[in-house]
Amino acid sequence: MKVILHVDINSFFASCHMAEDKTLENKPVVVAPNKLRSIIVTANYVARKYNIKAGDPLFLAKEKCDSLVVIKSDFSLYVKYAEKFFNLLKKYTNLIEIASIDECFMDVTTTLKNYNSVKELCAIIQKDVLTELQLPVSIGASFNKTFAKIASDLKKPLGITIINEHNYQQVIWPLSIHSVSGLGKKSCNKLNTLEIFTINDLVQYELTSNESLTVFNLITKFKAKLTGNDLKDTIISSDNSIKSIGNEETFEKDFILYEDINNFFKKISNHISLRLKNRVVVGNVIYFTIKYADQNTKKITRQIKLKDYTSDANVIYKNAINLFEKYWNNKAIRLLGVGVSNLLNKFEQKEQISLNEIMSNNKIKNITTKISKITNSKVITGDRFLEEKYINDQQNKYIEADKVKVKKGR
Known part of the structure; x- marks a missing residue:
């Protein structure tokens, strides 16, 4: 029977800031924009003692606790700690399935032979993450992902819960x-x-x-x-490649003027383009998201599929603003977002090449194959080296959907 762990970082966003700034220890901390209509994204466990939780209006939280520390979201910081977190776990197993930026499943069935028990392994992982990264984690262990996920939620912070074939009916x-x-x-x-x-x-x-x-x-x-x-x-899926890159922003004051909206689309398209290029990826689906100021409306997302893959800011902007113009009903806007999905890294991108290029590529391949046989060692071209380096690069495998949008409760 398999042994699967679900490792979940407790109050992730707040914990990242506390790991970065030691003066925040034992202080009530929330992550939220320090604005009029701000909603708390996450609260650390000290803040929760004041009955402050994710989703609460910030002004009410301040009334409950006058010493509350409010910190603005910093997605680059969260990505940095997520990468460190998943890299650290890889020393225990390569079978890691990323569930979100702060949680994952681990198949430790084979790893377990090196430890006395499941509980010992969980305790070692928990201590390792806390010592190396100053991040508290709760761990659920079981024989499937569903039970492991439920188990990790039962004891927080710094909990360990084991569900097996003998106790799942009583516990779950x-x-x-x-x-x-x-x-x-x-x-x-x-x-x-x-x-x-x-x-x-x-x-x-x-x-x-x-x-x-x-x-x-x-x-x-x-x-x-x-x-x-x-x-x-x-089954643990180790395919943790990026699926989309996008940004969303909730406005303190509702947008109604086209000039403001247009400037937002230009700014956000440039930012997305930069992130795509930094990750050496391109996409051919461009989408925009809108939520009107009317509280009764839900977020609406519309998309367009392009013929060619792109990471170009101007292409992203033109398609996103065209979608917006097509669907906007001229009402005040509370939230806007833009993104690119259906991503490929540049080595997976299928491009039209000429017959001469095909012949040239085949000749190079034949030459490297012959040299490899003669020298009894692997010989590859510079392009192939870059391709393999990229494929093995862990940086782009950690965040399932690289969106600058924080979920409540992290």
């Missing part, structure tokens, strides 16, 4: 269905109408021919996971 099944990763608010509400409130309710629920296809598939899928019978739930 009494919990609310809201504790299951992948079951969102809408799905939970739908299950509640069927009197399904706990995991035990879900696994005991008997499906009938009267169920809708949506409900049938939903219950079947999660019943397999929560009874330990989903074999796919034990």
Whole structure:
């Protein structure tokens, strides 16, 4: 049976700032823009003692705690610590699946032979991350990803919880269905109408021919996971390549003038272009996101697929602003975002090349192959070296979606 860990950094964004600035230790810290309508992104555990949590308005939090330290988000800092975090974990196993910027799954089935127990390994990893990076982590260990993820949430901060085939029904099944990763608010509400409130309710629920296809598939899928019978739930995917790069910004004052909006699109397109080039990637899907000032509206995203891949700022800007002009209803705007997705690194990019270039490339390949055989060592061209270096470069493997948008509660 496999042994899978879920390692989750506690109050990640706040913890990064505390690791960087030792004077913040034992102080109530929140991450949020210090603006009129700011919402708290995350609160450290000292702040939580004042009943301050992610999603709270900043002005209310300040009323609860007059010594509250407010720090502006710094995504580059979070990426730096995420890279250090995942690099550190690689000394325990190469089988790491990045779930988000501050959490991952690790298959330690083979690694475990070097340790006395699962608990010992978890304690060593936890201490290692805390000592080397000053980041507190909670670890859940189990025989599938679903149970490991739930387990890591049970004890925070600096918790270790082990779920095995003997105790999962006693520990996991009494919990609310809201504790299951992948079951969102809408799905939970739908299950509640069927009197399904706990995991035990879900696994005991008997499906009938009267169920809708949506409900049938939903219950079947999660019943397999929560009874330990989903074999796919034990597979760790090491493909952690970047899927998209984008920026979103919530405005302190609503945007209504086209000139302001246009300037924003130019600025953000230049920033995205720079990040694409720094990571040696290109994309051919450009999208924009908008949320109107009306509180009843949801975020809307629209996209366009280009014929050619690009990282050019002007191409990003022109396509994004054209999309915006097509869909904007002239109402005041609270949030805007732009991004590029369907990314490839430059070595994967498929380009048209001439017959002469094909012949030239084939000749070079034949020559390097012959030299390799004669010298009994691998010989590669400079371009091939750069390609392999890029593919093996860990920098671009850590953030699944490299968006400058912070999630609440990190």
